[in-house]
Amino acid sequence: MTTNRRIVLARHPDGPATLEDLRLEEVPARPPEEGEVLCRTIWLSLDPYMRGRMSRAASYAAHVEIGQPIHGEAVCEVVESRHPGFAPGDIVAGAQAASQVFGWQSYPTVQGDKLRKLNPAMERYSHALGVLGMPGLTAYAAIKGIGQPKPGETVVIGAATGAVGMVAARVVRSMGARAVGIAGGPEKCREAVERFGYEVCLDRHEPDLIGRLKQACPNGVQVYLELTGGPVTDAVWPLLTTHARIPVVGLIAAYQSGSIADGPDRLPLLFRQILVKRLHIQGMIVWDWAFMEDDFHREVGGWLKDGSLQYREDVVEGLENAPAAFLGMLEGKNHGKLLVKVGQEPARDTTA
Incomplete structure (x- = not known):
């Protein structure tokens, strides 16, 4: 009998995970029933949103129950199928909005109607979890659908070298x-400029981020891609211009806090700025932008092929190392799109 190794939630974190x-x-491993598929995981995606799923707080998606695998997207090989659309050997990923299908496990059994086949001709199957997957579409839709920068405007992107930031800079x-990035450390900032095409990137660990950002954005900030919250947002906020647009994708700086910090009520200041500057702030969940998926794959896929979009993956070997890698990501320790290689890729015919 096949053994399914899985990472499950042992308890709901009350503070930092x-x-x-x-x-x-x-x-x-559970044998598939009618309409289901037994899969072998090859690549597992680690993403910041998973921290929210570990919490008991109400959100846009259900939280993970105690004893259940952590939610997550994956690329898998079909081992056994009782669904007419899939056969052993097919390489699959979750369909749009199906991030709960696989979870952190080596042999998941899933509903076939929540899967999609991957083209064996694609350069890397792992791209389906990053640059050509949920993070890439998030970047594309946030900039094109909400930010809508005009030529010459300045777009600030926190987590500049993360899975979303790398693609967002190319879209900008x-x-x-102009793409202005903020990242953690000189190496990340150097790569942001030299490889990912940012005009400038600022190290959030260096002193006076507010002053340095003001120098980098002499005409203010017209679009701020909100990925981090915390000190990065504090530095950007005073530079927002009238009618600035803020797609809110994530708040990774707050994910480990467990609760809203005590302190003065800043809500009146926030709403005064929204009123006076007529700011457009919109929360963004990628599922709502599935209608842009065809354009996204055509345009971003084209950039990958012609080399005008560079992309970096940070790969961890072994499912057992996923928890430590995930917690490190929440502290900014990853360098690029974070993936766990759970199993080997099968040989494939790239001429198909």
């Missing part, structure tokens, strides 16, 4: 706007 909140266990350049 720790390794003690997650548990590796082994259970028998395609629209004739």
Whole structure:
């Protein structure tokens, strides 16, 4: 009988998540029932939103129950199928809005109608979890659908070298706007400029981020892609111009806090700025932008092929190392799109 190794939630974190909140266990893989598929995981995606799923707080998606695998997207090989659309050997990923299908496990059994086949001719199957997957579409839709920068405008992107930021910078350049990044450390900032096409990138760890950002944005900030919250947002906020647009994708700086910090009520100041500057702030969940998926794949896929979009993956070997890698990501320790290589890719015919 095939053994399914999986990372499950041991307890709901009340404060910052720790390794003690997650548990590796082994259970028998469940044979597929009618309409289901048994899969072998090759690539597992680690993304910041998963921290919210570990919480009991109400959100846009259900939280993980104690003893259940952590939610997550994956690329898998079909091992056994009782669904007419899939056969052993097919390489699959979750359909749009199907991030709960696979989870952190080596042999998931899933509903076939929530899967999509991957083209064996694609350069890297892992791209389906990053640059050509949910993070890439998030970047594309946030900039084109909400930010809508005009030529010459300035777009500030926190987490500049993360899975979303790398693609967002290329989208900004395609629209004739300036991409200004903020990242953690000189190496990330250097790569942001030299490889990902930012005009400038500022190290959030260096002193006087507010002053340095003001120098980098002499005409203010017309679009701010909100990925981080915290000190980065504090630095950007005074520079927002009238009618600035703010797609709110994530708040990674707050994910480990467990609760809203005590302190003075800043809500009146926030709403005064929204009123006076007529700011456009819109929360963004990628599922709502599935209608842009065809354009996204055509345009971003084209940039990948012609080399005008550079992309970096940070790969961790072994499912057992996923918890530590995930917690490190929440502290900014990853360098690029974070993935876990759970199993080997099968040989494939790239001429198909």
